[in-house]
Amino acid sequence: MSSSLKLIDVTGADKAPVNIGQALGRLFEKVPALWTLASLALLFGAWEIAGLVPISIAFPTFTSTVAAFVEMVLDGTMGHAYFLTLQPLLLGVAVSAVLGIVLGILMGLSLKAEWLLAPVFIVLQAAPMAALVPLVTFIYGIGLTAKTLAVIMLALPVIVLNSYKAVRHVNPSLVAMCRSFQGTRLQQIMKIIIPDASPVIFAGLRLGIAAGFIGVMLAELLITPTGVGDLITYHRSIANYAHMYAAVASIIVVSTVTLAALQWFEIRFLRPEKRKR
Amino acid sequence: MQQAARSTIKAAATNDEAIVQVRGIDKTYGDIEALRNVDLEFSRGKLTTLLGPSGCGKTTLLKIIAGLVPATAGEIRVNGRVVTGPGPERAFVFQDFALMPWATVMRNVAFGLELRGVNAAERKRIATHYIEEVGLVGFEDKYPHELSGGMRQRVGIARAFSVNADVLLLDEPFSAVDEQNRRKFQEDLLRLVDLEKKTFIFVTHSIEEAVYVSDRIVLLSPRPGRISQIIDPKIDRSASPDDIRRDPGYLNTVEEIWDGLRHYVD
Ligand SMILES: Nc1ncnc2c1ncn2[C@@H]1O[C@H](COP(=O)(O)OP(=O)(O)OP(=O)(O)O)[C@@H](O)[C@H]1O
Ligand SMILES: [Mg+2]
Numbered sequence: 001m002s003s004s005l006k007l008i009d010v011t012g013a014d015k016a017p018v019n020i021g022q023a024l025g026r027l028f029e030k031v032p033a034l035w036t037l038a039s040l041a042l043l044f045g046a047w048e049i050a051g052l053v054p055i056s057i058a059f060p061t062f063t064s065t066v067a068a069f070v071e072m073v074l075d076g077t078m079g080h081a082y083f084l085t086l087q088p089l090l091l092g093v094a095v096s097a098v099l100g101i102v103l104g105i106l107m108g109l110s111l112k113a114e115w116l117l118a119p120v121f122i123v124l125q126a127a128p129m130a131a132l133v134p135l136v137t138f139i140y141g142i143g144l145t146a147k148t149l150a151v152i153m154l155a156l157p158v159i160v161l162n163s164y165k166a167v168r169h170v171n172p173s174l175v176a177m178c179r180s181f182q183g184t185r186l187q188q189i190m191k192i193i194i195p196d197a198s199p200v201i202f203a204g205l206r207l208g209i210a211a212g213f214i215g216v217m218l219a220e221l222l223i224t225p226t227g228v229g230d231l232i233t234y235h236r237s238i239a240n241y242a243h244m245y246a247a248v249a250s251i252i253v254v255s256t257v258t259l260a261a262l263q264w265f266e267i268r269f270l271r272p273e274k275r276k277r
Numbered sequence: 278m279q280q281a282a283r284s285t286i287k288a289a290a291t292n293d294e295a296i297v298q299v300r301g302i303d304k305t306y307g308d309i310e311a312l313r314n315v316d317l318e319f320s321r322g323k324l325t326t327l328l329g330p331s332g333c334g335k336t337t338l339l340k341i342i343a344g345l346v347p348a349t350a351g352e353i354r355v356n357g358r359v360v361t362g363p364g365p366e367r368a369f370v371f372q373d374f375a376l377m378p379w380a381t382v383m384r385n386v387a388f389g390l391e392l393r394g395v396n397a398a399e400r401k402r403i404a405t406h407y408i409e410e411v412g413l414v415g416f417e418d419k420y421p422h423e424l425s426g427g428m429r430q431r432v433g434i435a436r437a438f439s440v441n442a443d444v445l446l447l448d449e450p451f452s453a454v455d456e457q458n459r460r461k462f463q464e465d466l467l468r469l470v471d472l473e474k475k476t477f478i479f480v481t482h483s484i485e486e487a488v489y490v491s492d493r494i495v496l497l498s499p500r501p502g503r504i505s506q507i508i509d510p511k512i513d514r515s516a517s518p519d520d521i522r523r524d525p526g527y528l529n530t531v532e533e534i535w536d537g538l539r540h541y542v543d
Binding site: 181195 | 340343344345362363364365367368369371373375377378379388389391392393420421422440
């Protein structure tokens with residue numbers, strides 16, 4: 001293959017393949033999204049081949065998974081499952097984000113708040129949450145509250161601890177600068193501390209949202225068989241592997257898109273200097 | 278005629294008046310004694326340099342004057358008033374620039390005014406003037422990471438100028454700048470000192486820089502920092518920069534300071 005290409009190059013008889021290669025190279029440089037597409041194509045191609053071999057009867061091909069996905073969207077089961085899953089997820093993430101950022105910033109700003117709250121969240125973050133999620137059942141039964149609580153249990157600690165560390169690691173020289181120009185404490189917090197901490201706060205938010213997805217899936221797999229988790233469990237139990245894979249893949253896509261959207265929001269509105277890079 | 282003579286005398290008197298008075302300042306950090314019994318006066322409209330070995334307390338003294346760090350004992354007076362914290366008559370230029378990476382050059386320069394609640398149009402007018410004065414026209418909408426170290430420090434200097442303080446405190450402003458640019462900066466600084474008629478307190482490590490830019494040099498001893506010598510270089514500043522660096526007064530002062538510092542090094 002490569003030798004034949006070389007031959008063409010040396011003789012110069014036919015430049016066309018080389019030119020196409022160059023044009024393709026330039027196109028990839030101009031539209032970096034093509035790299036993402038190429039990498040996805042590679043992944044799905046490998047998946048398809050692995051499914052065709054097949055490596056296991058419980059491993060469907062890519063195309064049959066897509067077909068199963070379309071089928072579930074059309075018969076409404078997918079829509080209904082997401083209706084049930086996204087409610088506690090959105091609620092839990094919203095509560096964790098607001099509460100987590102506020103508590104984290106407070107802990108970063110005040111030693112008393114730190115002494116009071118830091119140990120709680122450090123223990124919570126270290127605890128194996130998957131084992132604690134079933135506890136929620138006994139306290140709140142099996143409903144929206146239990147699932148929401150599971151999301152909060154997983155999302156809140158990482159958001160709090162990141163916000164707290166972000167505030168603690170604000171550039172002291174910027175704070176001194178603000179003081180030297182007689183900035184008030186409020187100005188210091190709003191104009192220096194929060195903007196300087198925002199990249200780490202957002203990193204925490206991304207981790208928190210990812211943890212929230214884990215929380216809602218754990219709740220649906222372990223305590224309340226509803227929503228997308230139930231879709232997965234149900235299709236596995238009846239050996240409908242293509243449908244099970246479609247449900248799993250769909251939640252991965254939703255979570256990836258959510259995190260990418262958050263990143264876009266951060267760069268668009270909070271750190272304008274990163275936009276130009 | 279007589280009146281003119283009297284007014285020049287008066288001008289001379291206000292020129293020599295001490296705008297910043299440092300009285301009996303001690304500073305200890307835990308068990309580290311950084312400064313011991315420092316008494317100093319800084320004259321209005323002059324550039325005074327604090328020079329001394331690393332760790333002798335230059336930054337500490339400057340930050341005490343700025344009101345950013347409390348002294349353990351003693352007091353600072355600016356325009357006769359005792360300093361209890363930062364104030365509008367003093368502005369600080371930071372060694373590490375202290376620019377907000379998320380803000381443009383324009384917003385960084387105008388930040389002191391923004392904190393004071395000056396309206397946007399007025400802020401922009403004043404900042405534009407000082408951006409021009411430090412030679413950053415065309416960079417108003419750039420972010421700090423798009424500037425060189427030298428340009429970043431110009432932003433810091435423009436920010437300090439825009440709040441129209443009487444006293445500018447500069448902590449090794451050119452330490453992150455290469456030698457060639459440093460000379461250019463020193464000349465620019467002298468031009469700004471001339472133009473702005475402000476009092477400058479300047480910290481540096483470099484003897485040559487100190488002698489080149491200062492009206493007065495205060496030599497500090499190693500920790501705990503005490504005043505070891507005060508030198509007033511007698512240099513004709515109207516000469517060209519190269520001539521100044523060959524001026525016998527310049528060379529002798531550099532030598533004198535070297536002699537003063539040598540016994541600390543030995
Ligand atoms: N925040 C602090 N906490 C404890 N010790 C400090 C603090 N700031 C300074 N020191 C100590 O005080 C002494 C004087 O420090 P300072 O930064 O004022 O020196 P300097 O003359 O500016 O040195 P350099 O020329 O290296 O910048 C040093 O020994 C330093 O270790
Ligand atoms: Mg220093």
